[in-house]
Amino acid sequence: MIKFENVIKKYNYQRALDGINLQVHRGEFVSLVGVSGAGKSTLLKLIIGEEIIDGGKIFIDDIDIAQVKKTDLPYLRRKIGMVFQDIKLLPRRTAFENVAFAMEVCGHRLDKIKIEVPKILDLVGLLHKQNSFPNEMSGGEKQRVAIARALSHRPVLLLADEPTGNLDEVNAAEVLDLLMKINQLGTTVILATHASDLVNKIKKRVITIEGGKITIEQQKGKYKL
Amino acid sequence: MFDSISFLRIIKTGVTNFVRNLWLSMAATMVMTITLVIFSTLFLLFVLTNYSINTIQNTVDISVYFKIGLAEEQINTIKTEVSQDSKVKEVTYVSASQAFDEFKAKHENDQLITQSLNELNENPLPATLHIKANDLEDYPVVAEKMQSEQYADFIDKVNFEDNRLIIERLNKVLNFIITFGLALFAVFVLIAVLVIYNTITLTIYNRKEEVEIMRLVGATNWYIRGPFLTESMMYSIFSTIITGLLFIPVFTKVIPAVTNYVSPDVSLYNNSVFNYAYLLLILFGLSVVLSVSSTLFAIRKYLKI
Numbered sequence: 014m015i016k017f018e019n020v021i022k023k024y025n026y027q028r029a030l031d032g033i034n035l036q037v038h039r040g041e042f043v044s045l046v047g048v049s050g051a052g053k054s055t056l057l058k059l060i061i062g063e064e065i066i067d068g069g070k071i072f073i074d075d076i077d078i079a080q081v082k083k084t085d086l087p088y089l090r091r092k093i094g095m096v097f098q099d100i101k102l103l104p105r106r107t108a109f110e111n112v113a114f115a116m117e118v119c120g121h122r123l124d125k126i127k128i129e130v131p132k133i134l135d136l137v138g139l140l141h142k143q144n145s146f147p148n149e150m151s152g153g154e155k156q157r158v159a160i161a162r163a164l165s166h167r168p169v170l171l172l173a174d175e176p177t178g179n180l181d182e183v184n185a186a187e188v189l190d191l192l193m194k195i196n197q198l199g200t201t202v203i204l205a206t207h208a209s210d211l212v213n214k215i216k217k218r219v220i221t222i223e224g225g226k227i228t229i230e231q232q233k234g235k236y237k238l
Numbered sequence: 239m240f241d242s243i244s245f246l247r248i249i250k251t252g253v254t255n256f257v258r259n260l261w262l263s264m265a266a267t268m269v270m271t272i273t274l275v276i277f278s279t280l281f282l283l284f285v286l287t288n289y290s291i292n293t294i295q296n297t298v299d300i301s302v303y304f305k306i307g308l309a310e311e312q313i314n315t316i317k318t319e320v321s322q323d324s325k326v327k328e329v330t331y332v333s334a335s336q337a338f339d340e341f342k343a344k345h346e347n348d349q350l351i352t353q354s355l356n357e358l359n360e361n362p363l364p365a366t367l368h369i370k371a372n373d374l375e376d377y378p379v380v381a382e383k384m385q386s387e388q389y390a391d392f393i394d395k396v397n398f399e400d401n402r403l404i405i406e407r408l409n410k411v412l413n414f415i416i417t418f419g420l421a422l423f424a425v426f427v428l429i430a431v432l433v434i435y436n437t438i439t440l441t442i443y444n445r446k447e448e449v450e451i452m453r454l455v456g457a458t459n460w461y462i463r464g465p466f467l468t469e470s471m472m473y474s475i476f477s478t479i480i481t482g483l484l485f486i487p488v489f490t491k492v493i494p495a496v497t498n499y500v501s502p503d504v505s506l507y508n509n510s511v512f513n514y515a516y517l518l519l520i521l522f523g524l525s526v527v528l529s530v531s532s533t534l535f536a537i538r539k540y541l542k543i
C-alpha cells in the first residue's frame with residue numbers, strides 16, 4: 014500500500030532521510046522507532062504531502078505522491094488519518110464538536126455527522142465524554158478524541174507521530190490498545206515512537222531508523238537501540 | 239467549486255470571524271466607508287462640474303441683429319459667408335416674422351404687451367443670426383469679424399455674451415478637484431488596504447490552530463481561504479450600504495438643486511449617468527477590489543496552506 018523508493022529529504026543541505034526503501038502492506042501495524050531527530054516525523058510528513066521529497070519516489074496505492082496536484086492533496090489527506098504528540102484539539106470545542114469539525118470541513122451533511130460522530134466516539138470509548146471540553150479530559154482521553162477525529166473520514170491509513178509522548182504509562186497503554194484495536198478493524202497503522210516498552214508490548218513489525226537510514230527491520234521485533 | 243453545504247459553512251465561519259473581532263471589523267468597515275465617501279464626493283463633484291461647464295458652454299452664442307427691413311437675399315448671402323468660416327460650427331437664422339411670432343407666443347398671456355403689439359403697423363423686431371463657434375476661443379474672433387466694416391451697412395448690433403470667465407473658473411475648480419481629490423483618495427485607499435490587511439492577518443493569527451487542523455483533516459484550500467474572503471466581503475457590503483445611505487440626501491436634494499440652477503429645463507437627476515444605483519454598483523465594485531485584494535495579500539503572506 015505504501016512504497017518508499019530510495020527516498021531522500023534534505024533540510025538545509027542536511028539529509029533528514031537518506032535513501033529510505035520501505036514497503037507497508039494493507040492491514041499492517043508498523044512501528045517506526047528511533048531517537049528524536051532520527052527522521053521518523055519527516056517520514057510521516059512525506060506520506061501526507063506536508064513535506065516535499067528531494068529524491069526518490071513515494072507511492073500510495075500506486076499513486077506517485079510527487080504527481081499529486083497541490084489542490085488534490087486535501088483529498089489524499091482524507092484517506093489518511095494522523096495523530097500527533099501535541100494532540101491539536103480545539104480547546105473551545107467539546108469532544109463531539111472536535112470530531113464533527115473534521116467532518117464539517119470536508120463537506121459532510123449535518124445529519125450524517127450527528128449519526129457518525131457518536132459511533133466513532135463510542136469506538137474510542139469516549140461516548141460518555143462527548144460533551145466535555147479538552148481541559149476536562151485526561152491526556153489519554155484527549156489523544157483518543159484526536160484519534161476519533163482522525164478516524165472520522167474512515168481512513169485506510171492511520172499515522173501516529175509519538176501519540177503517547179506526553180502521556181503517563183496508564184494513559185499511553187490506553188492509547189496503544191486503541192491503535193491496535195483500530196488495526197484489527199482493518200486500518201493500516203504506522204506508529205512512530207521512541208518508547209521502547211510500548212513497542213516491545215505490541216510484538217509486530219518494527220523498523221528502526223538512525224540518522225535518516227533504516228538500520229534494522231524485524232517482522233515481530235523488539236526495540237533495539 | 240463547492241457544494242452548497244460547504245458554501246454555507248464558509249459564509250457562517252466568515253460571519254463568525256467578523257463578529258468575534260467586532261471592533262476591528264468595525265474599524266475596517268469605517269475606513270473603507272471613508273474611502274468610499276471620498277470617492278463618491280469626488281466622483282459627483284467631477285460629474286457636476288463637468289456638466290456645468292458643458293451646459294454653460296452650450297449657452298454661449300453670438301447673436302447678430304440685422305438692420306430692419308434688410309433684404310432676405312442679402313441676409314442669405316451673409317449667412318452663407320458666415321457658415322463657410324472654419325471657426326463657425328452652426329448658424330441659425332431667425333427671420334423677422336419668426337422672431338415676431340415667437341415673441342408674441344412667449345407673451346400671449348401678457349395683455350399689455352399683446353395690446354401694444356396689435357397697435358404696431360410693422361414688425362419692430364430684427365432678423366437674427368445665432369452663431370455657434372467650434373471652440374470657446376473662437377467666439378471673440380467671430381464676434382469681431384461680424385462687427386467689422388465689411389458688415390457695418392447691414393448689421394445693426396452684435397451681441398456676444400462672454401461666459402469664458404465663468405468657464406475658466408469652473409475649469410480651475412475641476413482641475414483642483416482632480417488633483418487634490420485624487421491625492422486624498424489615494425491616501426485613503428492605502429489606509430483602507432493596510433487596515434484590512436492587518437485585520438485579516440489578525441484573524442488568520444487567531445485561527446491558526448483551526449487552520450492547521452483543517453489542513454490536516456483534509457479541508458480544501460478554498461474552504462480554508464473562504465471565510466477570510468467572506469469577512470472582507472462583509473467590509474465591502476457594509477461600507478457600501480453606509481456610504482449609500484449617506485448619499486441619499488445628496489441625490490434627493492443637492493444634485494437636483496445644482497442642476498436646476500445650471501439648467502432649469504434639463505433634469506440631470508434623471509440622467510442615467512447620475513443614477514444612484516449606478517453609483518452604488520461602482521462603490522461596491524471598488525470596495526470589493528480593495529478589500530479582496532488586501533485579503534488575498536494577507537492570505538498569501540500569512541496563511542500557510
